[in-house]
Amino acid sequence: MSARRRKFYGWGYADEGATPEEIRLLEQTLAARFGITSFDVTPAPRAEEITLRAPRLEVPAGLKDIVSTAHLDRLEHCYGQMFVDVARMFARSCPNPPDAIAFPRNEQEVTDALAWCDEAGAVAIPYGGGTSVVAGVEPPQADRIVSIDLRHLDRVLEVDAVSQAARIQGGVLGKELEAQLKPHGFTLRHYMQSFELSSLGGWIATRSGGHYATLYTHIDDQVESLRVVTPAGTLESRRLPGSGAGPSPDRMFIGSEGILGIITEAWMRVRKRPSFRASTTVRFKNFYAGADAVRAISQAGLYPANCRLLQAEEAAYTGPADKDAAVVVLSFESADHPVDAWMQRALELAAEHGGSWDAEALLNQGSHRAGAAGEWRDKFVRMPYLSEHMVARGIAATTFESAITWDRFKDFHSNVMDATRRAIKRATGREGSLTCRFTHLYPDGPAPYFTLTCPLDKAKMLQQFWDIKHVALQALVANGGTITHHHAVGRLHRPYYDQQRPELFAKALRAAKRALDPKGMLNPGVLIDPDRSEPAAK
Ligand SMILES: Cc1cc2nc3c(=O)[nH]c(=O)nc-3n(C[C@H](O)[C@H](O)[C@H](O)COP(=O)(O)OP(=O)(O)OC[C@H]3O[C@@H](n4cnc5c(N)ncnc54)[C@H](O)[C@@H]3O)c2cc1C
Known part of the structure; x- marks a missing residue:
């Protein structure tokens, strides 16, 4: 097909x-x-x-x-x-x-x-x-x-250059979407790691997190309106730049993970392709010094396009290596104006927290492929191709991610790292490797992203894996974080999501599902179970 x-x-x-x-x-x-x-x-x-x-x-x-x-x-x-x-x-x-x-x-x-x-x-x-x-x-x-x-729903149908928005079908994959926007001079710029093979409808349904480290972190803010086919009928929200008219219909479907309907089209806010860029890497003596620096940057209203804090071991693996340091991959971009002043101020803040950088790297401006940010990006998008080779060699490679307010971050980080390390040791008898980076940043907290790599015993690979992974997931929620910042809930995160969301909210969501999908046929088990306490709708 x-x-x-x-x-x-x-x-x-x-x-x-x-x-x-x-x-x-x-x-x-x-x-x-x-x-x-x-x-x-x-x-x-x-x-x-x-x-x-x-x-x-x-x-x-x-x-x-x-x-x-x-x-x-x-x-x-x-x-x-x-x-x-x-x-x-x-x-x-x-x-x-x-x-x-x-x-x-x-x-x-x-x-x-x-x-x-x-x-x-x-x-x-x-x-x-x-x-x-x-x-x-x-x-x-x-x-x-x-x-x-939905692979055949793969077209950009209309571009409104005046409002800078495009009507796009839900099944289009990221690479194809960008190729179709390019002749119009626009981009969605939602470059997540899985961008080439994931779809617009999937991004909206899962509230995916793109490459912007600040401001436009999730797809949510780029959605102008939606068209959704549900078992109860088709609905379309009104195109508006903003609205205070009650709860947003779009927000009900953004993150609905296929349980309420099928997103067939969306008007998406697009932007001009950036032509001004500045990027560099800033080194810190350790991860927490780097965390203090990116907190200062995120609270200064600077909005860097990229501001990834990488733990030393991970930095060495994905590119900008520096054996003992934590590294921040920092970049600014604009389609309208030079960004040097923003970079300058961010570097002043980094310096106040002990950051140092190579002045030469700042000359690498212009292309998104240039400089440290480009090097990091290239390695980053090739990594998924290695997953099958890790499995073939009996090596567990998995990630889990969260978000937490700054006041609780350090305890959260050290508790999650400790619990997961203990679980790795218990399950495999080895140390394994566990690293952390920040994928996204908010003025009130970071989105820490953990990467776990560990040799497993091939004969009991899945059991060992689950013994570790479930401890890690429980640690995220038990320490006050969210079970996911951008990977969604699905079936894997359900037991942990159930711990974090208010029960009354689940009840309201079940009611919405009953209205749109009376027989409960759409993706059952994801986000909620059918409400068995009330008679099924006719
Ligand atoms: C290597 C790798 C890297 C990743 N990096 C990121 C990342 O950087 N950021 C990030 O956010 N996620 C990332 N992910 C996770 C994943 O790519 C995202 O969740 C993505 O948004 C899923 O899109 P998809 O089109 O593949 O959806 P699918 O996997 O096909 O579906 C995901 C969910 O959405 C539902 N769904 C799909 N399409 C529709 C639709 N049109 N209408 C209604 N429901 C629908 C499905 O039923 C399912 O519940 C990564 C995954 C991998 C494997």
Whole structure:
């Protein structure tokens, strides 16, 4: 059903992957860090090695053009892109595949696909790029399951150059979206790590966090209006630059993770491509000195485009290496004016907290590929291609992320690090590697992002992994943070999300779901369970 096949067991398309040089460097790094002398490499799975349960649905004649029950299509839609998703594919294990995949080509066909799910009593899972790392697209246990893949809704339909906004279909992937905006001189600039393979509808449904470290951190503020197909009908919000007319309909669907409806279109705020840039890396003696500096920067109203604080070990891994220091990758950009004054002031604040930098690096202006920020970005976007090679070698690689106010940050950070390190040791008997960086910054607190890498025993890989990961997730919530700053809730984070959100809010959300999806067929188990205390709506 697609011209270019996605890889079903890892990142990217079937015809691409990590280069031999990247794999060699990965092995060198793992060997140096964990003292591994030789690698036992599990071969990547072939589609024919994995048996899937027979489809339990008959596709009606009228939908045969857009619904597939082909083995490879079903295989591609079994999992997202978590470590355990790739690991289960390498274990050749997909016990609960979707029965069929619908590939609607327009909004009417989205409606038709939902109507079919309704008639057939099937669960419907909206599917954008399938890059969820929280089991957002993994089917729950159900008698019949249909994934609704929006890949054909892939166009920028209209550009309003006067208001700087564009009407864009929900299934378009990031790279294609930017390519279509470029001739108009605009960009959405929502460059998250998974940008190439994730979709606009997925970003809105998960409240994704882009590359801007401050100000426009989540997709939320770039949404002007939405069109959503629900089992109860289709709705469209009004295009407005702002509105005080009651609770926002857009905000109800932003972050709804496919449980309320399928986002088919959105008017998005776009901007001119930046032409003025300044970037550098600032070194600090340790992570907390760096944290104090970026707090000062974020509270000074400077709004850097990038302000990533990296722990020393992680900095060495992703590029701007400096053995003992913590590093801040700092950049400013504008389509309108030089940004040197902003950079100058940010560096003054950094210096007040002991920061030092290479004055030469400041000359690297102009292209986003230039300078330290460019180097960091290039390595960053290549990293997902290594995930399958880590799994093949029995190395756990996972991330978990949160946000916390500044007054509690240091305790939060040290408690989460301690609890997770203890869990790694308990589960594997080894130290592993655990690093932290800030992905986003607010005047009242940072979004800390933890990366865990650790050799596992291949025979009990999943058990060891879960023993560690659940301790880490519980530590985020127990220490006052959110279970997720931008990875969403999905099925993975549900037990922790339940601890943090008020119960009355869950009740209100269940009521909204009953109005829009009376039979509860859309992505059940994500965010909430059906309200069983009240009779189902007719
Ligand atoms: C290597 C890697 C790096 C990542 N980096 C980031 C990052 O920097 N920032 C970040 O925020 N996230 C990141 N993620 C997580 C993931 O990419 C995001 O959650 C992304 O927004 C998911 O988009 P998608 O199109 O792939 O959605 P999918 O994975 O297809 O779906 C995610 C959820 O949204 C629902 N959904 C999808 N499309 C629609 C729609 N049109 N209407 C209604 N519901 C829908 C699905 O049902 C599911 O619940 C990363 C993931 C990976 C694997």
